Amino acid sequence: MEDGKQILRAVFGDSSDSEDETCFSCELYSLRRTREASSWVRIQEINGLWLCRNFLSPERQRSLLSAIESEGWFTEASHNQAMRFGDLPIWAIELSGFIRKAVLEFIGDCNMEERPLTPSILWREPLFNQLIVNVYQPGEGICGHIDLLRFDDGIAIVSLESACVMHFTQVDGGGDCVDENVQKLKEDRPIQKVPVLLSPGTLVLMSGEARYNWKHEINRKQGFQVWDGVELEQEKRTSVTLRKLCQVD
Numbered sequence: 001m002e003d004g005k006q007i008l009r010a011v012f013g014d015s016s017d018s019e020d021e022t023c024f025s026c027e028l029y030s031l032r033r034t035r036e037a038s039s040w041v042r043i044q045e046i047n048g049l050w051l052c053r054n055f056l057s058p059e060r061q062r063s064l065l066s067a068i069e070s071e072g073w074f075t076e077a078s079h080n081q082a083m084r085f086g087d088l089p090i091w092a093i094e095l096s097g098f099i100r101k102a103v104l105e106f107i108g109d110c111n112m113e114e115r116p117l118t119p120s121i122l123w124r125e126p127l128f129n130q131l132i133v134n135v136y137q138p139g140e141g142i143c144g145h146i147d148l149l150r151f152d153d154g155i156a157i158v159s160l161e162s163a164c165v166m167h168f169t170q171v172d173g174g175g176d177c178v179d180e181n182v183q184k185l186k187e188d189r190p191i192q193k194v195p196v197l198l199s200p201g202t203l204v205l206m207s208g209e210a211r212y213n214w215k216h217e218i219n220r221k222q223g224f225q226v227w228d229g230v231e232l233e234q235e236k237r238t239s240v241t242l243r244k245l246c247q248v249d
């Protein structure tokens with residue numbers, strides 16, 4: 001485990017264990033972070049599915065939302081999705097760095113065999129080069145899908161604003177990819193359905209089986225957003241998805 005800490009120190013410099021650690025020079029991320037507040041959860045039923053709850057503090061969530069707003073992508077009500085390939089906005093690059101750093105810190109601190117990302121994903125450069133921001137009004141969600149195979153393994157989603165339940169459904173053999181945002185996978189036989197609560201500021205990491213053999217879906221129609229027997233209150237929700245395009249040689 002010391003190795004992980006040493007790597008972390010080498011890459012990001014020394015960091016204290018105090019609550020007042022300041023990370024990233026960028027003004028978006030110059031807010032102080034509370035390291036203790038975030039907690040990693042491995043979803044037992046699904047290999048390769050990890051959550052980091054409170055990955056972003058409320059202040060950081062606000063900073064991220066205002067950086068997204070400043071892009072001017074969602075000035076019209078009809079606009080609910082923005083995609084970027086290649087050079088990502090500075091705030092998305094910073095967010096990617098923050099994800100890498102959080103994983104490294106966790107690896108350095110824990111004794112677990114399983115890790116949120118394999119070293120080959122964690123150390124690839126860039127970690128991510130494709131971005132989607134989705135904005136959902138109450139009642140709107142996303143159909144069950146596996147992300148397109150032109151994206152590499154290791155996908156991150158940061159969930160903002162409204163809490164929601166994302167359902168994962170196991171798929172026979174993984175299936176082919178279809179349009180990630182609109183169509184359902186055909187002819188697949190659900191084996192198991194696992195609900196996962198995404199509170200605001202949660203990071204989702206999907207790799208391996210979670211990325212290739214499970215569909216993910218957010219159904220925000222009445223009756224589907226139930227957690228602990230209580231229907232969640234819905235507000236506008238924003239999510240940031242980060243992925244890496246597969247290399248074409």
Ligand SMILES: O=C(O)CCC(=O)C(=O)O
Pocket residue numbers: 132134142147157159180216218239241
């Ligand atoms: O909004 C979300 O949390 C999920 C987004 C997603 O799955 C995607 O863009 O592929």
Ligand SMILES: [Fe+2]
Pocket residue numbers: 145146147180216
């Ligand atoms: Fe997806």
